Amino acid sequence: MSQVASMHGAVEPAESPLTPESWGKLGMWIFLAGDAVGFGTLLAGYGAMRATSADWPSPYEVLGINLTAAMTFLLICSSVTMVKALEWLGKGDKTRANRFLFFTALGGAIFVSLQAYEWTHLIHRGLHINGNPWGASLFGTSFFLVTGFHGLHVTGGVIYLLSIMRVVARRPSPAASYNAVEITGLYWHFVDLVWIMVFTFMYLL
Amino acid sequence: MATAEHKHPNYMAIFWYLAILTVIEIAVIYMPLAKFTIGVLLCALALGKAVLVAMYFMHLRFETRTLGMVAITPLVIATLLVFVLLPDGFAVMKRTTGAKAAATEPAKR
Secondary structure, three states: OOHHHHHHHHHOOOOOOOOOOOHHHHHHHHHHHHHHHHHHHHHHHHHHHHHOOOOOOOHHHHHOOHHHHHHHHHHHHHHHHHHHHHHHHHOOOHHHHHHHHHHHHHHHHHHHHHHHHHHHHHHHOOOEOOEOOOOOOHHHHHHHHHHHHHHHHHHHHHHHHHHHHHHHHHOOOHHHHHHHHHHHHHHHHHHHHHHHHHHHHHHHO | OHHHHHHOOOHHHHHHHHHHHHHHHHHHHOOOOOHHHHHHHHHHHHHHHHHHHHHHHOOHHHOOHHHHHHHHHHHHHHHHHHHHHHHHHHHHHHHHHHHHHHHHHHHHO
16 A cells, blocks of 8 residues: 555545545546636637737737746746655655745746736737737737736635645644645646646747 | 555656747747648647646546546537637638728729
């Protein structure tokens, strides 16, 4: 019996081979599926508006992708620190796990700061929610809506990570918080996954 | 410990795959290809990255079928959504290209 599997058993017992070992995990997956439909709708709406517009600007020429590429890289790195945190917790090291959780939250905070910087820069260049100098006014609307919705998710994720750090610190055994950290990881990786889509559809395409 | 090993794939390898795919994505938009080809390539690359994140970082590969079903649902809905939007898209596209042709025709004469 692996250490990890026995930990889960101690937290929430499985009911059948079909159900996951933790109801919290199933709950998070259902939430994420709903959230994915939300983002999917936004991106599909973006696609429909763009396809039917006669003067949609070319995003990567107008927005510039150097900073955003760096932000993408940063988010991928924060996903790695997240899995490292879970790995250390699995090995029973609370201090190292919390350190990596902090790095993950820091990555998210830097991401949001860079996004704020990018937005400020673009607003100064004339990209507004109701118009822009390059063409279709809906370009600005959809840009701020989609990247803003994702930015809110990252902000929420940073708060979530910081709260989970407290949980890890307070619970006496590392095994007791393993499940909670794994579920936090699911949310964080999902935010990374959504950014991969947003980066491709709103900046590169 | 065999199960634990199984539960932890080589995360650094996944990280490098993701980084390399991102670099390829950025390279693709500067390639002298048709816009349609670039679009298809970008969609494929993004989907590949998303699958890597879901399968390995979110451990979907090592989960029960129930979670797999939950995860696949938004993909099905998103695919249906595209078909829902297609008729509207084509209708407006026809109108805008018609308007554009009408606008440029007198200029040609």
